[in-house]
Amino acid sequence: MNFVSTRGQTNPHSFSEAVKVGLAPDGGLFVPESLPDLSGELDSWKGKNYPDLCTAFFRHFATDIPTDELKTLIVDAYLRFDHAQHAPLVKLDEKIDILELFHGPTLAFKDFALQLLGKFYERQVILSGESINVLGATSGDTGAAAISGLLGKPGVNIFILYPDGRVSPLQERQMTCTEASNVYPLCVTGSFDDAQAALKEVFGDKAFSQSVSLSAVNSINLARVLAQCVYYIYAWLQLPDTRRAKTTFVVPTGNFGNVLAGWMASQMGMKVAGFRVATNQNDILDRFFSSGDYSVGDVEPSLAPSMDIQIASNFERFLYYTLGEDPSKTRSTMQEIKERKAFSCADPKVLRSMSSSRMGDTEIRETVSSVYERYGYIADPHTACGFKDLDSLEHCVILSTAHPAKFPEVVEEALGQVSTHPILDALKKLDIVKSPLFPDAESIKAFIVSKQ
Numbered sequence: 001m002n003f004v005s006t007r008g009q010t011n012p013h014s015f016s017e018a019v020k021v022g023l024a025p026d027g028g029l030f031v032p033e034s035l036p037d038l039s040g041e042l043d044s045w046k047g048k049n050y051p052d053l054c055t056a057f058f059r060h061f062a063t064d065i066p067t068d069e070l071k072t073l074i075v076d077a078y079l080r081f082d083h084a085q086h087a088p089l090v091k092l093d094e095k096i097d098i099l100e101l102f103h104g105p106t107l108a109f110k111d112f113a114l115q116l117l118g119k120f121y122e123r124q125v126i127l128s129g130e131s132i133n134v135l136g137a138t139s140g141d142t143g144a145a146a147i148s149g150l151l152g153k154p155g156v157n158i159f160i161l162y163p164d165g166r167v168s169p170l171q172e173r174q175m176t177c178t179e180a181s182n183v184y185p186l187c188v189t190g191s192f193d194d195a196q197a198a199l200k201e202v203f204g205d206k207a208f209s210q211s212v213s214l215s216a217v218n219s220i221n222l223a224r225v226l227a228q229c230v231y232y233i234y235a236w237l238q239l240p241d242t243r244r245a246k247t248t249f250v251v252p253t254g255n256f257g258n259v260l261a262g263w264m265a266s267q268m269g270m271k272v273a274g275f276r277v278a279t280n281q282n283d284i285l286d287r288f289f290s291s292g293d294y295s296v297g298d299v300e301p302s303l304a305p306s307m308d309i310q311i312a313s314n315f316e317r318f319l320y321y322t323l324g325e326d327p328s329k330t331r332s333t334m335q336e337i338k339e340r341k342a343f344s345c346a347d348p349k350v351l352r353s354m355s356s357s358r359m360g361d362t363e364i365r366e367t368v369s370s371v372y373e374r375y376g377y378i379a380d381p382h383t384a385c386g387f388k389d390l391d392s393l394e395h396c397v398i399l400s401t402a403h404p405a406k407f408p409e410v411v412e413e414a415l416g417q418v419s420t421h422p423i424l425d426a427l428k429k430l431d432i433v434k435s436p437l438f439p440d441a442e443s444i445k446a447f448i449v450s451k452q
């Protein structure tokens, strides 16, 4: 299997090459040359444990990695999950199941992708004998998950920029209390956008980025999307046969990576009733799916900060598929979005391919408390956004994207009790190690060079 760019101006890449490069050289995102039809095979995967299911799925994509090696990578990637099922399905009532995706080392769903991506990077370093420097900017969870995935890996240095004082104290501890010598959290003055802009400039210096084998860690890597397909299939296989096609997956959404993965699994033969994009007050995707209007506004900080996003990077992959896998139409639509900061769509087939909902902060607080009263279940503020307008759905699986203990203030305020987790408690005893930096390209480059 080879991978092509959504913008059609990049040579086909093998799986390992596409994972290594991240973004396609023409500015597009990698997608499989064609999506495999898994419908005949899915049932035979029932009963497989998580790593085995993941291996069976990746066999279709990572065709340049020998099966035994692939299996070992995947088993190792998921060793640090603290639940035997990795992604347990918890029944709230006849209508609602929760798919808990927070049993990885940083207690958010991003661990599913980044623990595995860390393994792919490690393999790359071993094969090439060259060390790599991974650089990313984060407004919270991605940084912690990326650091955890690459922690202590020989030949890999990881540099994560984050805006000083604008990530939660626990998120900062997750990034800075690692005790690992290959991890460099860089707290920069200014906003996340300033950090992001400086980072783009560093990557734009091709001579520099080649000289230190610089690699980007962000939500558009192909391996991340594929890794996320697996838990949808895992959950779907656990549902009674008669229920599967009546189930809607409800996905708290920011960058659109998570829900896109489920939707891609459905395009490969996982038959479901549909997908629901659940947003917070940053509702560009709710506006799109309810009215066809995709116009980029300003980000308003919310109680579900990992969904505070206005430009959903993975949306390009969805556009590509809904535009009939046509790279030139994808190119012109992306160009339009870039120039006008807006795009509108009137095609009912596209708009009906997912439903959507929106939840503001007041309602997030109320929902955390009403879900607890009704089911005795503590939902984190991101997961809470999924509990909106469920009446029209026959059966749903709500994806729980983070452990509630990551957001103690909201939970405590809503429930009058604290949610804790031993991993987070242990962090509070460790020293914070971080490097303050100006968010300009030259300072970042100098810092990276000083650590070689």
Ligand SMILES: *Cc1c(COP(=O)(O)O)cnc(C)c1O
Pocket (backbone or CB within 6 Å): 108, 109, 110, 141, 142, 219, 252, 253, 254, 255, 256, 257, 258, 259, 306, 307, 382, 401, 402
């Ligand atoms: C990243 C994140 C999201 C948003 O996921 P996307 O793939 O960006 O849509 C939702 N909830 C939590 C807790 C997250 O960390």
